[in-house]
Amino acid sequence: MWNPGFGYVEKSEALIFGYRRSLCVYSWVHRGTEASPGLVLGLDRGGSCRGMAFRVASGEWAEALTYLRERELVTNVYLEKTLPIRLADGRRVVAVAYVVDRDHRQYAGTLDPVGAAQIVESAEGQSGPNDAYVFNTLAHLREMRIRDQWLEQVAGEVERMREAS
Numbered sequence: 311m312w313n314p315g316f317g318y319v320e321k322s323e324a325l326i327f328g329y330r331r332s333l334c335v336y337s338w339v340h341r342g343t344e345a346s347p348g349l350v351l352g353l354d355r356g357g358s359c360r361g362m363a364f365r366v367a368s369g370e371w372a373e374a375l376t377y378l379r380e381r382e383l384v385t386n387v388y389l390e391k392t393l394p395i396r397l398a399d400g401r402r403v404v405a406v407a408y409v410v411d412r413d414h415r416q417y418a419g420t421l422d423p424v425g426a427a428q429i430v431e432s433a434e435g436q437s438g439p440n441d442a443y444v445f446n447t448l449a450h451l452r453e454m455r456i457r458d459q460w461l462e463q464v465a466g467e468v469e470r471m472r473e474a475s
Contacts, residue, residue: 311362312450315381316374318364323398329409330357331378331458333426333444335387336416339358340437348433348440349426350457352388352410360456363395363405369395375406382408423460427467441468 314321332354342348353359366374382388388408395405411416433440444465445475451458 311454314362314364316364316377317369317370318367318374320365322363322365324363324395324405325358325360326353326393326395326405326407327358329353329355329359329393331359331361331461332410333421333430333461333464334410334418335393336418337414337433337435339384341428341435341440341443342433343435346433347416347429348435348443349429350420350440350443353407354410354420355412362399362454363397363403378406378408385414386412387414389390397440409417411457423463423467426464430464431468431471446467447469 329422330353331351333349333351334354335350336342336347337350338344340348342351349449359378379390383390387410391408391409392404392406393408394402396408399454418429430440430444437443442462445468448458448461448465451461
């Protein structure tokens with residue numbers, strides 16, 4: 311949400327229905343390894359999700375889509391979908407989104423905050439420690455005035471584990 315990785319001409323807070331933000335993907339590359347996976351966010355079925363939408367200039371669309379596919383489809387744990395979203399100003403548009411493939415072996419399912427924290431607290435991958443990913447995500451969500459109580463609970467459990475050790 312905070313680092314799209316491609317050029318855009320407009321960004322807007324957006325709401326998607328039918329999907330929720332969830333630490334539901336085992337990360338084997340960026341925040342863990344196959345032997346010691348971390349957890350990263352995915353859009354999973356159910357609920358709704360507030361986030362950001364980026365409008366790309368028509369002449370840059372193919373380049374942006376190629377970039378996103380290379381980034382998001384590394385292990386094919388996500389499915390590329392075109393879904394309706396509502397922007398902050400009320401406009402309804404369609405957007406490319408990547409939702410978790412529940413049949414993929416990296417799908418972690420629904421974890422409780424303690425179980426998720428146990429994974430997050432110890433995992434590290436090519437992009438750094440898994441706990442840094444969670445805390446950074448929460449910081450950016452707070453900047454956007456978005457509450458994610460479940461993710462906050464996971465972070466709280468990670469902090470308790472640190473204090474206990």
